[in-house]
Amino acid sequence: MMGIEGPFWRTVAVFRAASLVYAAILLARAGGYANPAAGWLVIGIMALWTAATIFAYSVEGFRGRPLLAADMLVTLGCLLATPVVQGVHQEDSLPVTATWMGGVVLAWAVYGGRRLGALAAAVVALADLQTRGAGGVEFERLPVNGTVLLFLAGVLVGHVARLARKAEARMQEAVELEAAGRERERLARGIHDSVLQVLALVQRRGQEAGGEAAELGRLAGEQEAALRELVRLRPEPAPAGAVDLRTLLQGYGSGTVTVSVPATPLTLPAAAAGELSAAVGAALDNVVKHCGPHAPAWVFAESDGGAVTVTVRDEGPGIPEGRLEQAEAGGRLGVAQSIRGRVEDLGGTVTVVSAPGRGTEIEMSVPA
Missing domain, CATH: 1.20.58 (Methane Monooxygenase Hydroxylase; Chain G, domain 1)
Known part of the structure; x- marks a missing residue:
């Protein structure tokens, strides 16, 4: 043609x-x-x-x-x-x-x-x-x-x-995106009417039964949350060599981890998006390690001017003052290397706000 x-x-x-x-x-x-x-x-x-x-x-x-x-x-x-x-x-x-x-x-x-x-x-x-x-x-x-x-x-x-x-x-891109959106909406209706309802039922019955069934219910809840986010987002094509950070962060969603992202794309260079996503994963690993596998956590992402900011928050016991510096001095580089090192290599900053008994909030900001 x-x-x-x-x-x-x-x-x-x-x-x-x-x-x-x-x-x-x-x-x-x-x-x-x-x-x-x-x-x-x-x-x-x-x-x-x-x-x-x-x-x-x-x-x-x-x-x-x-x-x-x-x-x-x-x-x-x-x-x-x-x-x-x-x-x-x-x-x-x-x-x-x-x-x-x-x-x-x-x-x-x-x-x-x-x-x-x-x-x-x-x-x-x-x-x-x-x-x-x-x-x-x-x-x-x-x-x-x-x-x-x-x-x-x-x-x-x-x-x-x-x-x-x-x-x-x-x-042509707009036509293809609109067609993909319509297909996603059609699939979302089908999933909502069948798969999501079944998963929600399994989660509820598992929690009621307890024991091994409770673990099955927890897994069903994680899959339900992931599917809901999948059918909710309407992806937009990213420029060549770039990645929409939202798609990477949604992979962390589960029954215990709530991921909140904006409706508009969070476009970053592919390497930067991968490193920031890995830093978020390290922060969530710390939540499981220090707060337990069933502890709730929240991931918030936003774009503010020329920066993309991702915040990981939990309701755990918090970090006593000076503990991070002691851990780094003792060679335990969990936060220092896996989180702060990754973000600072991208020209960004990491802010940790925590107090005993009040949970922990790790804010990671990188240039867009």
Whole structure:
């Protein structure tokens, strides 16, 4: 499918055909040319090449640098034949190709954007000025109007074509995201009506029965929480080389760990997101180690200006004042290395707020 480029290539085709007719009319009305037969031969070549390019540029598989190079060579050949056809240059007269030579500039601009359009305009303009100089016109008197128009056409058309391609890509992403959202909502309804209700029932009955059934109920509760977060989030595509931190943090959600993230993406470089997520995991491991496997914990994430902040909070016994410094001095580097070291390597900061009997809060902030 030609997509958004289709109208551009059809416009180039119409321009070539109309310019061919215009060049033929100019040649038929011209008088005093040195070799009019050669002129009609050039018009015939232009007609054949116009038909060939209209077909070739309409097929996506043919569009490419070989076709663009051939297009430029044929155009330059026809243009440089002008002195042979006209003989002594007649002031204010157009080359034998007339405006047809602008077709290759438009083609290069549509294919490669404003830079290729400007390059093609420069090549064709130099060839045009060369034919006029070869006809006996002094350099100072060479007309530059055509050169200016070629550059404007190449740059403007190339710029518009590039913007159109970007707009089409963004629209396609939006369509795919909307389709994924609708499918997620459909699955969410099915999961809510079946799987989530069963897991909630298993969790409740397990807690009521106690013993081994209580452990089964706890596992069911963890899976229920993970599924609820999975169907709640609507992921958005992250830029290349980046990761939405929300998806990593949601993996820590369970029956005992509540993860709260914003509705908008928390985009970080992939390496930074991985390290910050690992630091959160280390903080949660400390909760299990010091507070027990069934102790509740909370993970909060937010974006504030140029930083992403993740907070891990628990209701455990807290950390006595000076305990972290003693642990670090004694070689136990749990918080110092696995949490603070990771975050500081990313240019971030770690703040630990704790008091005996009041739980612990670890706040990790890294540049976005």
